[in-house]
Amino acid sequence: MSIWIDVCDKDEIDEEDVIRFDHDGKSYAVYRSPEDSFHATDGHCTHENVHLADGLVMDDIIECPKHNGRFNYKTGQAKGAPVCVNLKTYAVKVDGGRVFIQVG
Amino acid sequence: MGDRGMVIVGAGEAGVRAAFALRERGYQGTVTLIGDEPHLPYERPPLSKAGEEAETVRAIVANERFAEAGITFLRGQRAISLDPARHALLLEAGETLSYERLLLATGAAPRQFPGIATSDRIHVLRTVEDASAIRRQMREDGRLAILGGGFIGLELAAMGRKLGTAITLFEAQPRVLMRGVPEKLALALQARHVAEGVELLCGVGIETIADGESGVAIGFADGRQIKADALVVGIGAEPNTRLAAEAGLAIDNGIAVDRHLATSDPHIFAAGDCCSFPVAAYGGRRVRLESWRNAQEQGSVAAANMLGEAAPFDAVPWFWSDQYDLTLQVAGLSDGATSTVGRTLSPEAEILFHLDADGRLLAASGLGRGGAVARDIRLAEMLIARGTCPDRAALADPSVKLKSLL
Ligand SMILES: Cc1cc2nc3c(=O)[nH]c(=O)nc-3n(C[C@H](O)[C@H](O)[C@H](O)COP(=O)(O)OP(=O)(O)OC[C@H]3O[C@@H](n4cnc5c(N)ncnc54)[C@H](O)[C@@H]3O)c2cc1C
Ligand code: FES
Numbered sequence: 001m002s003i004w005i006d007v008c009d010k011d012e013i014d015e016e017d018v019i020r021f022d023h024d025g026k027s028y029a030v031y032r033s034p035e036d037s038f039h040a041t042d043g044h045c046t047h048e049n050v051h052l053a054d055g056l057v058m059d060d061i062i063e064c065p066k067h068n069g070r071f072n073y074k075t076g077q078a079k080g081a082p083v084c085v086n087l088k089t090y091a092v093k094v095d096g097g098r099v100f101i102q103v104g
Numbered sequence: 105m106g107d108r109g110m111v112i113v114g115a116g117e118a119g120v121r122a123a124f125a126l127r128e129r130g131y132q133g134t135v136t137l138i139g140d141e142p143h144l145p146y147e148r149p150p151l152s153k154a155g156e157e158a159e160t161v162r163a164i165v166a167n168e169r170f171a172e173a174g175i176t177f178l179r180g181q182r183a184i185s186l187d188p189a190r191h192a193l194l195l196e197a198g199e200t201l202s203y204e205r206l207l208l209a210t211g212a213a214p215r216q217f218p219g220i221a222t223s224d225r226i227h228v229l230r231t232v233e234d235a236s237a238i239r240r241q242m243r244e245d246g247r248l249a250i251l252g253g254g255f256i257g258l259e260l261a262a263m264g265r266k267l268g269t270a271i272t273l274f275e276a277q278p279r280v281l282m283r284g285v286p287e288k289l290a291l292a293l294q295a296r297h298v299a300e301g302v303e304l305l306c307g308v309g310i311e312t313i314a315d316g317e318s319g320v321a322i323g324f325a326d327g328r329q330i331k332a333d334a335l336v337v338g339i340g341a342e343p344n345t346r347l348a349a350e351a352g353l354a355i356d357n358g359i360a361v362d363r364h365l366a367t368s369d370p371h372i373f374a375a376g377d378c379c380s381f382p383v384a385a386y387g388g389r390r391v392r393l394e395s396w397r398n399a400q401e402q403g404s405v406a407a408a409n410m411l412g413e414a415a416p417f418d419a420v421p422w423f424w425s426d427q428y429d430l431t432l433q434v435a436g437l438s439d440g441a442t443s444t445v446g447r448t449l450s451p452e453a454e455i456l457f458h459l460d461a462d463g464r465l466l467a468a469s470g471l472g473r474g475g476a477v478a479r480d481i482r483l484a485e486m487l488i489a490r491g492t493c494p495d496r497a498a499l500a501d502p503s504v505k506l507k508s509l510l
Binding site: 016050051053054055056063065066067068081 | 121124147164165396397400422424431474475476478479482483507
C-alpha cells in the first residue's frame with residue numbers, strides 16, 4: 001500500500017535545488033527542477049552513505065557532495081563513475097501549494 | 105584503427121576508467137588492462153579513512169564488468185619493458201603485447217625515509233596490504249608514530265584515534281599541510297587533532313629511526329626520543345616512471361604529457377598520479393597531481409585521444425580529505441594568489457577564496473562537517489574554470505548563492 005506523505009511547502013525548495021526529507025526512519029532527497037517540476041529520490045548516494053541534499057542540482061542532474069558522482073534525479077539513473085548503481089525514485093505531487101511524495 | 109588494439113598499464117583509477125571509456129566510446133578492437141596487484145582494481149581513498157574493516161577494500165568495478173565490456177584484465181601481471189619503435193610491451197611472465205595506442209597509468213609509490221626499510225613495524229601506505237598491516241598496529245593499548253603531516257598521515261591519525269590508539273605525529277614543517285592548504289584551515293584541522301588527543305609535533309627534525317623487536321625509537325635533532333609500537337612514514341609519493349624513462353620518453357616530475365595527455369611518443373599516453381601535465385587554467389603551468397578525481401578524468405580524456413580525438417584536458421584540480429567528521433575540499437591551485445576572501449557558512453564550515461591581482465578566482469578551499477562546503481566548492485570550481493573575477497562582497501556573503509555568479 002502506498003501513501004502520500006506531506007513534505008513541505010512548495011516554496012521551501014528553491015528552483016534548481018534540493019532538500020532533505022526524513023520520514024519513518026528513511027531519508028529522501030526532494031528536488032525542484034529549473035522547469036518547476038518536483039521529484040524525489042532516496043536520500044543517500046549509492047557510492048558511499050552520503051546525503052545528496054548537500055549536493056549541487058544542475059538541470060536534471062544531482063551531483064553528490066562527496067565525490068561528485070552524478071545522477072539524473074528525474075529517473076534515478078547513475079551517470080557514470082564513481083556511481084554505477086541507480087537511485088530509487090518516488091512519485092511526487094503538488095497539491096494546494098504543498099509537496100507530497102509517495103512512499104511504500 | 106584497431107589492428108593491434110589498446111593496451112593500458114596500471115589497473116588503478118586512471119587505467120580502469122580509460123579501459124571502460126574506450127568501450128563507452130564505441131571502440132571495437134581489443135582492450136587489454138595490465139595490473140601488477142593481485143586484486144581486482146580497488147579504490148585507495150578508503151585505505152586511510154576510518155570506515156568499517158570490510159569497507160576498506162572497495163572494488164572500482166565488479167569483476168563481471170570486464171567480461172561484459174570485453175576488456176581483457178591481466179591481473180597480477182607486470183609490464184617490464186617497452187619498445188616504442190616496435191609498439192611492443194614486454195610482460196614479466198614473458199609475453200609480448202603489441203599495441204596501436206598505449207596508456208601508462210602506473211600511479212605513484214610512497215617515498216621512504218632515507219636509509220630506512222619497511223618492516224613489520226615500519227610502514228608506508230599505498231596498497232590494501234599496507235593498509236591492513238597498519239590497521240593491525242592500531243590497537244587500543246598501542247602507540248603509533250606517524251611521520252608526515254600530509255593527508256595520509258592526518259587521515260591515519262584520525263583513524264587511529266577512532267580505534268583508541270595513541271598517536272604521535274611529527275611534521276618537519278612549522279604546520280601540517282604546508283602544500284596546498286591555506287594556513288587557517290590547516291590550523292583548524294591541527295586543533296581538532298590535538299582535541300582528539302593526537303600528540304602533534306611540528307617543526308621537528310628527525311635524526312634517527314631505530315627499528316627493533318620491541319618497537320621503533322625515533323630520535324629528534326634536539327635530543328628527544330619517542331618510542332612507539334610502529335611507525336608510518338607518510339612523506340609523499342614518487343611517480344612510477346621507470347617503464348617510460350627506460351623507453352626514452354620525456355620525464356619531468358612524472359611522465360611528461362601535453363594537454364592531450366600524449367607523451368613525447370604520440371602513440372603513448374599517460375594519466376593519473378604518474379604524469380605531469382600543463383594546466384590550462386593556470387597559464388599552462390606543469391603540475392603532477394595525486395588526486396582521485398584527476399586520475400579518473402585523465403583516464404577518460406586519454407581514452408578519447410587514444411581513439412584519435414584531440415580532447416584537451418582542462419579540468420580544474422580538485423581533491424578532498426576526510427578527518428574525523430570534517431571534510432576538506434580544495435578546487436584550483438592557489439599559487440599566485442594575492443588575496444583571500446572568507447565565507448563563513450556556519451560556525452563550523454568555512455570557505456576561503458583565493459584571488460590573483462586582477463581579481464580572478466584561482467582556488468577555493470573549504471572545511472566543514474560532512475557535505476557542508478561541497479556545493480560552494482563545486483560552484484567555485486566552475487567559476488575558476490570560466491576564469492571569472494567574482495565580486496568580493498558576493499563571495500564573502502553566504503546568503504548570496506554562488507550559482508548566481510556563474
Ligand atoms: C591511502 C590513500 C588515500 C587517498 N585518499 C585520497 C582522497 O581522500 N582524495 C583524493 O582526491 N585522492 C586520494 N588519494 C589519491 C588517489 O587514490 C590517487 O590519486 C589515485 O589512486 C591515482 O590513480 P592512478 O590510477 O593514477 O594510480 P594508482 O591507483 O596507484 O594505480 C596504478 C596501478 O598501476 C600498477 N602498476 C604500476 N606499474 C605497473 C607495471 N609496470 N605493470 C603493471 N602494473 C603496474 C600499480 O601497482 C597500481 O595498481 C589517496 C591515495 C592513497 C594511497
Ligand atoms: S559518495 Fe557519492 S559519489 Fe561517492
